[in-house]
Amino acid sequence: MPLKLTSRSLFWLKVWMHGIGLTPIIYLFLTVFNGNAGGDPVQYIIHYTGIGALNALVLTLLISPVARKLKLGALLQTRRLVGLYVFAYASLHIMAFFSLDLLFAWRMFFDEVTKRPYILVGAIAYLLLLALAVTSFKSVMRKMGRRWQRLHNGIYLIALLVPIHFYWSVKSEIIEPILYFFIIGWLLAVRVYQSKLLKHMLDK
Numbered sequence: 001m002p003l004k005l006t007s008r009s010l011f012w013l014k015v016w017m018h019g020i021g022l023t024p025i026i027y028l029f030l031t032v033f034n035g036n037a038g039g040d041p042v043q044y045i046i047h048y049t050g051i052g053a054l055n056a057l058v059l060t061l062l063i064s065p066v067a068r069k070l071k072l073g074a075l076l077q078t079r080r081l082v083g084l085y086v087f088a089y090a091s092l093h094i095m096a097f098f099s100l101d102l103l104f105a106w107r108m109f110f111d112e113v114t115k116r117p118y119i120l121v122g123a124i125a126y127l128l129l130l131a132l133a134v135t136s137f138k139s140v141m142r143k144m145g146r147r148w149q150r151l152h153n154g155i156y157l158i159a160l161l162v163p164i165h166f167y168w169s170v171k172s173e174i175i176e177p178i179l180y181f182f183i184i185g186w187l188l189a190v191r192v193y194q195s196k197l198l199k200h201m202l203d204k
């Protein structure tokens with residue numbers, strides 16, 4: 001039997017999701033201010049927020065297949081919230097790099113983007129994320145019509161670009177980025193399979 005989410009339980013689910021999204025940021029502040037961020041706190045913050053953005057991205061991609069499996073359509077209403085956390089963590093990640101590592105040197109930032117391919121890939125992913133975040137409002141969605149869905153399919157491109165950015169940024173520890181490639185590859189394959197299945201059912 002399909003499960004049902006009332007608007008009250010959806011509200012509390014969203015409150016929980018905000019809690020899950022905000023707790024790692026509070027933890028990061030406490031870790032840094034208590035001096036527990038290791039020998040290189042700047043690198044620690046850049047890595048922590050980058051991984052936070054990637055984990056939130058994986059969660060965003062998980063919502064649709066889980067909603068389908070549990071027949072919980074209302075769960076899809078949480079996608080915007082989780083998607084905005086991807087954007088928030090990615091913004092913190094870039095701000096940390098720009099302010100703490102490059103000390104607000106714009107020229108150096110543009111040099112990094114043009115000279116280091118992994119930074120360029122990250123920047124493209126971020127620009128796409130920015131486009132999705134500013135068009136995530138219902139009013140914009142209505143105005144854009146079919147173009148909205150086409151633009152928001154950009155999440156799949158982001159899901160490929162971010163693990164590439166991660167893989168390229170590491171020197172030797174490649175196991176973690178490869179693991180993310182597999183997880184995201186599997187989630188994208190599930191989507192292709194589900195949309196083919198749906199098309200097949202509609203064609204019948």
Ligand code: HEM
Binds near residue numbers: 049050162
């Ligand atoms: C202009 C855009 C971006 C810049 C300048 C940037 C910069 C960086 C830098 C400097 C590193 C650390 C590399 C090192 O180990 O020295 C890094 C790693 C990383 N970035 Fe980005 N990034 C950008 C966009 C993004 C976006 C959009 C995401 C995710 C949505 C992301 C996720 C990650 C991840 C997961 C890592 C690896 C963290 C780790 O090593 O544990 N980045 N990025």
